[in-house]
Amino acid sequence: MNIRNQLAANDGRRRLKNQIMCAFLFLAAIVAIAPLVSVFVYVVQRGYQAMSWDFFTQLPAAVGSSGGGMANAITGTMVLVALASLIGVPVGICGGLYLSEFGANSKIASTLRFGVDILASVPSIIVGLFAYAVVVMPMKRPSALAGGFALAILMIPTVARTSEALLKLVPVHIREAGLALGIPRWKVIIFIVLRGSMGAIITGIMLGIARAAGETAPLLLTAAGSQHWSHGLDQPIASLPVQIYTFAISPYDEWQKQAWAGAFVLVLFVFVLNIGTRLIIKRPTIAKD
Amino acid sequence: MGAQELEQSSLLIPEVKSRKKRRDVHAGDRRFFWTLRAVALLILAVLIAIAVQLFLVSLPAIRHFGVGFVFSTDWNPVRNRFGAAAFVYGTVVSSVLAIAIAFPISLGVALFLNELAPRRLASAVGFLVEMLAAIPSVVYGLWGLFVVAPWLRTVFEPMMIRYFGFIPLFQGPPYGVGMFTAGVVLAIMITPTISAISREIFRAVPLSHREAALALGATRWETIRLGVLNSSRLGILGAVILGLGRALGETMAVTMVIGNRKDIALSLFAPAQTMASLLANEYAEASDDLHLSALATVGFLLFLVSFLINSLARFLVWRVESRQKEGAPR
CATH class of the missing domain: 1.10.3720.10 (MetI-like)
Structure with missing residues (x-):
């Protein structure tokens, strides 16, 4: 009888503990997405308030006067991302191809895989220091080129790892079919594997661009910032993240409003890229066996 | 070395092991492999360059302040x-x-x-x-x-x-x-x-x-x-x-x-x-x-x-x- 009571009490305790812990797990999920909701609501709300057509067409307004925009920063970010893609995309894709096609069991490939992971986790400000020493110092001034160089380094690991992972999804028998026809391996890789998984490659590029577009720290050191139009690739250039930073920490109300508008555009851009990649990956054209 | 790894890593044709066939059938393959590998290794080189470059620039301060720096x-x-x-x-x-x-x-x-x-x-x-x-x-x-x-x-x-x-x-x-x-x-x-x-x-x-x-x-x-x-x-x-x-x-x-x-x-x-x-x-x-x-x-x-x-x-x-x-x- 006594044992029975004890068991019953024990059972109650276990059930209670179960309920408490399950509730905690549920709560954790809510707590985790609360900041996302908050960030999104604030960025959309405050950004939208400060948004106007001028934002996309005008240069930043001087202190004290209202209005103005970030036209130079938006184009600046486009230029920087384009420069970064020029270096980062080919190198990243070559890395991804090498790892997926020749990286099955070689020491060099596994070292490389490790290196790519480490490069992805190097703090972006450190990449900024590197680009500062390699490009800014010899040129004696911050420039769009230096900024593009830094962003390229940050982009490479993302492009390489994504394209590796997705290229590996191409079934082996497709490669075998090509080889069985006597097609050289390089042609099989380029014209069958690579072309067949264009979606994969584009996904990698989009994620790389999303990462590069939002980076701020390395640009502070390499591209600096500017309130004007850029006069050349060897000149300092404005960028959206740096402009947001400069305006956010300024004491002026008007500038802070502009910072929210900038954040709105940046978040929208990054989200569209990220959601776009998901749609591409989910598309059934990429075989999954 | 390169050709050997090329074959080893090919998950596709495990039979290609006899000496005779080890030679590349297509010369382009070899060039393609080395190009890819060279570009891929560039990524590693960047990582190493970052470390070396940072260390070189920090050398004067390390000499000057020693361990006391931290x-x-x-x-x-x-x-x-x-x-x-x-x-x-x-x-x-x-x-x-x-x-x-x-x-x-x-x-x-x-x-x-x-x-x-x-x-x-x-x-x-x-x-x-x-x-x-x-x-x-x-x-x-x-x-x-x-x-x-x-x-x-x-x-x-x-x-x-x-x-x-x-x-x-x-x-x-x-x-x-x-x-x-x-x-x-x-x-x-x-x-x-x-x-x-x-x-x-x-x-x-x-x-x-x-x-x-x-x-x-x-x-x-x-x-x-x-x-x-x-x-x-x-x-x-x-x-x-x-x-x-x-x-x-x-x-x-x-x-x-x-x-x-x-x-x-x-x-x-x-x-x-x-x-x-x-x-x-x-x-x-x-x-x-x-x-x-x-x-x-x-x-x-x-x-x-x-x-x-x-x-x-x-x-x-x-x-x-x-x-x-x-x-x-x-």
């Missing part, structure tokens, strides 16, 4: 005296704070999504958590500065000071911007990292472990504890260390909300400075050679620490995943 709190560019202790302290404390906040939450989310939630809900919530990782750091900084910091200053910090003020960590005026705010924002930023990797670790635990626990009459939570958590401790450790690595190097958001003060304050609510935020603040303006070199030393330390931490984490996660791959996947 123990001195005296950072004075005007007098050419540099000690990084305050920044090391800021980096360590803000990161640990971030882990302390993010760990239970991200583990909770991961378990909820993998073990409890219905599939539809899990994929929706999982998507939202992943989107947290996509938000640029500068946007977190903006949000932290204008939303989180005011709230902490007016609501949370006064409350903590009132009820826990006897602990030195919670004394002093509520600044809003400071170590604690940085910790909170960092915690939000590393939650997706930790939860994504934990989810992968949990997914690698064989279903039979859970079934065994359930068959013994375990409750849901007991199933999770016995069948899932028990066998994935190492992997979780790896995930946390990976999150730590992200927190250590995070620059912009921290720079915007930590208040940028160059000494050590005991209170968590006081402004501070991290290694990364110091670099963001000073590097572009530094002109003196020793100043630049001292900053590069801080950068080199940061690089070294993040390298070690990430290697350790990769090793842990990779070991767990490769070990559990043998079990039945879910």
Whole structure:
């Protein structure tokens, strides 16, 4: 009888503990997405308030006067991302191809895989220091080129790892079919594997661009910032993240409003890229066996 | 060597082993292979170049200050005296704070999504958590500065000071911007990292472990504890260390909300400075050679620490995943 009571009490305790812990797990999920909701609501709300057509067409307004925009920063970010893609995309894709096609069991490939992971986790400000020493110092001034160089380094690991992972999804028998026809391996890789998984490659590029577009720290050191139009690739250039930073920490109300508008555009851009990649990956054209 | 590896790595034609056929049938293949490999190795070269270059620039400061560099709190560019202790302290404390906040939450989310939630809900919530990782750091900084910091200053910090003020960590005026705010924002930023990797670790635990626990009459939570958590401790450790690595190097958001003060304050609510935020603040303006070199030393330390931490984490996660791959996947 006594044992029975004890068991019953024990059972109650276990059930209670179960309920408490399950509730905690549920709560954790809510707590985790609360900041996302908050960030999104604030960025959309405050950004939208400060948004106007001028934002996309005008240069930043001087202190004290209202209005103005970030036209130079938006184009600046486009230029920087384009420069970064020029270096980062080919190198990243070559890395991804090498790892997926020749990286099955070689020491060099596994070292490389490790290196790519480490490069992805190097703090972006450190990449900024590197680009500062390699490009800014010899040129004696911050420039769009230096900024593009830094962003390229940050982009490479993302492009390489994504394209590796997705290229590996191409079934082996497709490669075998090509080889069985006597097609050289390089042609099989380029014209069958690579072309067949264009979606994969584009996904990698989009994620790389999303990462590069939002980076701020390395640009502070390499591209600096500017309130004007850029006069050349060897000149300092404005960028959206740096402009947001400069305006956010300024004491002026008007500038802070502009910072929210900038954040709105940046978040929208990054989200569209990220959601776009998901749609591409989910598309059934990429075989999954 | 090259040709041999080319063949070994070809998962496709295992039969091509006889000496005669070892010669490449197509000359283009060899060139293609070496081009790819050369470009791929360029990535490794960049990593090595970063390390070497940072070390070379920091050499003068290391020679000048020696080991004392990391123990001195005296950072004075005007007098050419540099000690990084305050920044090391800021980096360590803000990161640990971030882990302390993010760990239970991200583990909770991961378990909820993998073990409890219905599939539809899990994929929706999982998507939202992943989107947290996509938000640029500068946007977190903006949000932290204008939303989180005011709230902490007016609501949370006064409350903590009132009820826990006897602990030195919670004394002093509520600044809003400071170590604690940085910790909170960092915690939000590393939650997706930790939860994504934990989810992968949990997914690698064989279903039979859970079934065994359930068959013994375990409750849901007991199933999770016995069948899932028990066998994935190492992997979780790896995930946390990976999150730590992200927190250590995070620059912009921290720079915007930590208040940028160059000494050590005991209170968590006081402004501070991290290694990364110091670099963001000073590097572009530094002109003196020793100043630049001292900053590069801080950068080199940061690089070294993040390298070690990430290697350790990769090793842990990779070991767990490769070990559990043998079990039945879910």
